[in-house]
Amino acid sequence: MPVSDPNATNASGLSANETKNLKERSPEAHEEKILQGIKELYTSKPTDRTYEIYAPEAVFHDPIGIAEGIKSIRAQFNGLAKERLFPRADIPSFRLLENPPSVPKSKILIDQDVSYYRDPNASSPTKTVNSLLTLETNDQNQVVRHTEEWNHHRETSREDGFFGMLNEQRKKFTANFTGMFISQEPPTQKKN
Numbered sequence: 331m332p333v334s335d336p337n338a339t340n341a342s343g344l345s346a347n348e349t350k351n352l353k354e355r356s357p358e359a360h361e362e363k364i365l366q367g368i369k370e371l372y373t374s375k376p377t378d379r380t381y382e383i384y385a386p387e388a389v390f391h392d393p394i395g396i397a398e399g400i401k402s403i404r405a406q407f408n409g410l411a412k413e414r415l416f417p418r419a420d421i422p423s424f425r426l427l428e429n430p431p432s433v434p435k436s437k438i439l440i441d442q443d444v445s446y447y448r449d450p451n452a453s454s455p456t457k458t459v460n461s462l463l464t465l466e467t468n469d470q471n472q473v474v475r476h477t478e479e480w481n482h483h484r485e486t487s488r489e490d491g492f493f494g495m496l497n498e499q500r501k502k503f504t505a506n507f508t509g510m511f512i513s514q515e516p517p518t519q520k521k522n
Contacts, residue, residue, distance in 0.1 A: 338484045341391075341464035341475075342439055343432060346482035349439065349462050352427040360471045361438060365426065368463065371407045372444050374419045385472040392478035403476070418450035422458070438465040441482070 342349055357365055367383035370376050381404055390397040390406060397403045410416050427439040440463040445455035462482040466475040 340462055340479045340482055340484040341477035342437060342462065344430070346462075346479075346484075348430075349427065349482045350441070352430070352439065352441075354425045355428040357426055361426070364438065364465060364467070364471070364473060365440075368440065368465070369421060369424065372419060372421055372442065374407075374410050374416060376404075376407050383473050384476075385468055385470070385474045388472070388474050388476065390476045390478075393480055416446040416448060416456070418447040418452075420445045420447075420455070423460075436467050438467065439463070440465070 339345055340349060364383045367376075367380045370380045381400060384400050384403060386400050387398075388400060388403060390403045395406060397406045410419070421442055421444055423441070423443040425441045427441055429435060429437065429439060433439065441460070442463060443458055443460050445458040448456045460481050462479045464475075464477045464479070465473050466477075468474050
């Protein structure tokens with residue numbers, strides 16, 4: 331569960347209020363492939379190439395699960411579309427944020443709204459979620475840690491004591507359980 335204290339630092343090292351007020355910036359050339367991959371993941375349209383943005387040992391942490399390793403990350407995103415949980419998702423807002431001096435350039439910060447549809451033909455979404463994506467990259471410009479925090483609020487972790495530790499273990503179990511049933515094959519893309 332996210333920590334609702336607006337002054338608690340999120341994965342960027344800033345508070346939710348600070349990250350929500352960051353200015354938008356243009357992407358650098360080495361970020362283009364990562365940003366394209368993120369858009370494909372969050373619109374339920376991943377391909378094999380999409381997952382090339384991740385280092386093999388990458389970690390994806392969101393309010394529902396902690397996926398460790400590329401196979402587990404693939405299962406999380408493939409499952410959204412393949413299992414028809416949300417066969418359609420749109421991104422009405424996607425802002426690449428300017429890093430303040432306290433945030434290293436190896437972290438890519440994105441503010442996005444994702445509209446999820448249970449019925450792909452519906453005129454309005456089932457739910458729209460605002461989140462902060464903090465993408466930590468290595469020297470090869472691969473994502474090593476992908477953290478999604480709803481409404482920019484920090485996720486609980488082991489540092490939050492006993493309940494934080496329990497929540498982290500539940501998230502790992504959820505991701506592992508999902509990985510047992512979801513194929514590594516990305517969903518089949520429909521031709522328009």
